[in-house]
Every structure is written in C-alpha cells, then in structure tokens.
Amino acid sequence: MTTDELVDTRRTRCPIEPEVGATFHQWLGERSVYWSNERKAWIVTGYAEAARILEESSNFWRDIPLRDGAAEFWGRHLLVMEGRDHRRMHAVHMQLTGEKFAEDMRARASEIARELAARLVKKGRADLAAEYADAAVFMIGCDFLGIDIADAPMMEYLLGEMKIRARWKEELHAGEGIPFSSQVAQDGKAAIERMAAVLLPIIRDRRDHPRDDLISALWKKGPTVFPDWNERDVLSTIWSSMDNETKPLLRGLLYTLCRDAELQARLRRDPALVEGFVEEGLRFLTPFRTIRRVVKQDVEIGGQTMHAGDSIYLITPLANRDEEKWACPHAFDAERKQESTHFAFGYGPGYCVGRYVGRVEAQEVIRAMLAGTSSFSLDPAYPKPEWEGEMYHSIMPVHAILQPPAR
C-alpha cells in the first residue's frame, strides 16, 4: 500500500484533516517504526512506541544539547538538562507553574485577552495569528513574570525581538538544526542580547526587591537546584513563558473557528465547552508536531533495532491519531471525551512543565474572542493561509473579519 493510500484510508470525517495533515501525513509508513533514508533517522508514528520512547529517558533523550548553538540559545534551561539536574529542575517548574498557579492566573489571563480582543474587534479586521494568538500569549506570560505590560512601547519592542528569536528557535530545532554561525542564528543571538538589556534590570530588581511574580519565585527556588543560580539562569528560564507552543495552538484553534460558524455559536452558547475544544485541538492539531530524541543505548522497539546515537523523529500528531485510542481519530470532535493521554505536551520525564498554564491561556484567549464577537471568519481579501512548520505545526497569518456582539 502506498503512503497516499494509507492516508486516504485513515482520513475521514473532518474537512480540515487533509490540510492540517499535509505537513505530517507523508510520515505515515507501513510500520509504526521505520528508518528514513531521507532524514537518516527513525520515524515513529505509533502510540505505544511513542509512549515508550518518551517514558524511557535512560534509552532515549533529547538531542537538543547536541545541536550547534543550543547552549547559546537556551543557556541553562530545562530543555538542555539531563538526569538528576533535569529531574530536580522539572520538579521546581512543576512547583512554580503547576495546576494551582495556572488556576490562580486564569482571571488575569481572561482580563488581558478580553482587552486585546476588544481592541481588535474595534478595528473590525485583524490577523488573529500575530495580533491575537501570539500577542495574547506573550502578554499573559509577561504579566505573570512581573513585567509591566502597561508599558506599550517596551512590550512592542520585546514582541518584535521575540519574533527574531523565534526564527532561530524554529531553525535550531528543525531537521539537523543550523550552524551557530548562520545569519538566522546570529540575528537571533543579537535579538536575545537586546532583550537581555531590557529584562536583566527587571530580573535584578526582583532579586533585590521580591514581589508576587514568577521572576521573584525563580530567584527563590533556582538555588535549591543550582547553588550558583544567577541572573542569566532566570533569563534563560523565562523565555518559555513568553514564547511557547500555546501560540501555534491558538493560531490553529482560531483558524478552526473561523472555518466553522456553527461550532463558534455552540461554544458561545456554552463557554464551558471551550475546555474540551482546546483539549481536542491539542490532540488533533498537535502544534508541537515533531519530538526529537537520540538513542542512548542499543534497544529493540517496534520490531526494529535502534543503535546508540541514532536519531528519532517522533511524529506526535500521528501518534495522537491512533485508532485504538480514539474513535474516528481523524475527526475534530470538540465534545470528544479524551480517554487517552495525547502527546501534544510530550509525556514522561520530559512532560511539558507549562501544560497547565498553556491550557488555561488557550481556554481564556478563545473564550475572550468568542465573548467579544458575534462571529468571526476568514477575510476573503487575503489568500487562504497554509499550515507549515517542521517543529511548530502552525498556520499563519489568519486574517479575519470580526463582527462585534449584537447589542
């Protein structure tokens, strides 16, 4: 059976599945674990194999630390840690930004999103990807870090620089990465230093004058793992609050709503359904579409023998379409009961520490746009947006017409 035939047999019931899947359907093979000569890596598409790879950190771990420029990009960040340091820092993150923190920040996230949505609705038209999804996540993150989001010029400056950094991030993580000497990496590094000039004084201020914010909490907890914890460690840690997978998730969710007026109406009538809508979006869109691992010791998996040093591409949206785990997995069902754990946030020791915050952010940003409009739809003045991205699977721009609520 060809890959196209395999895709056709599995692509059912959802009108946007073909376009969403265009960036990962090509990875469907006849086996759930197979070798790709093109990528010189193992491709893993099966749920059980993906779970095992994500769980067994002694056999499989991130390849990020091995990439050229990773140390310069990430600093001493959780993503480049391993073993004991990783486990302890992961626990610190869960302590600081776990379920309770996420619920505590919900009201403020809603307030920020509603203000932003109202501003865009007043304009009547907006790129919901850049102007809403990306901006809302950035502002909510800055707010809980303790950065003054009322300082509009500073926020605009930082957001612009974060976009330059994000290009490096995407290229660094795609395929085999890019050299640190490349223009994209050098531009990204320069953007990081320009942002550092703004952020380090704030970070120092919170060291000397702690407040009730995440930067202050990081000063308190960081030294419990690293006694030499310093201002650059705090800086390295806070990037993830300002730029993360919630942005591509929200772009996709907003696009999905632009395409489905009936679903919009249903969620407006019953905002409690938004929680399930976001969860299904995580499973179906899986914005972090490729998780990379390197094999640490020879191991058998999925009927194949992987050798130490081999690379792995774990295609998460395909694992999240396992027919034994979800009924009609290629359908987007906003009211689906999620009986299985999806891998949109990874799993196991590397389980995303921002998963509670990300869910709350996404729920409140969607609720705010639904509450602030009577409807929104794709702007016909612009070409249809395309899904793309090697690491972040996303769609942008999402130009939309925003109708204010009926009086």
Next chain:
Amino acid sequence: MDCIYEGARALYIQPEECINCGACVPACPEEAIYFEEDLPEASLPHLEDNERFFTETLPGQSAPLGSPGAARKVGRLGVDTPRVAAFPRRATET
C-alpha cells in the same frame, strides 16, 4: 497521571505505571515524594514497602493488586501494607 493508589492510611505509587513526570513531587502536601535517587537514607525502607503494596497479597485481598492501569478504576482500597498499618496513629488521623 493516575498511578497513585489509595490505601487506608497511605498513598502508594505504582512503579510500573509512574512515568517519572515529577508532577506529584510538589503536589504532595506532606512533602513525602522524592525521586528515587533523592530519597533520604532513613526513608529507603518505604521504597520497598511501596512496591509490596502491589506485588504482595494484602490483608483481606485474594491476590496482589498488580498494575491495574489507573487508580481511578480501583478507588480507595482501604487496606495498607503491614508496615504502614503498624505505624502508631497520629493525633490528626481519624
């Protein structure tokens, strides 16, 4: 995750079902959960005892609990390992 099972006086982590995500460490109000390598020496006997909850037949049960796959399927078991059951009761325990 759903790998923490409820006995009568203690909670037990199913080692085969735990995915080492660390979410329970900061969530435990008694600060009683550690990664294995960080476990204080004085608490090492609890490590084996925790495993016994799943591998040995507990009082009043007909077979070892094993790995049911999810604690919510089982609910409160109302029984502990003999070691935990023998601990003196704290004043706050009912």
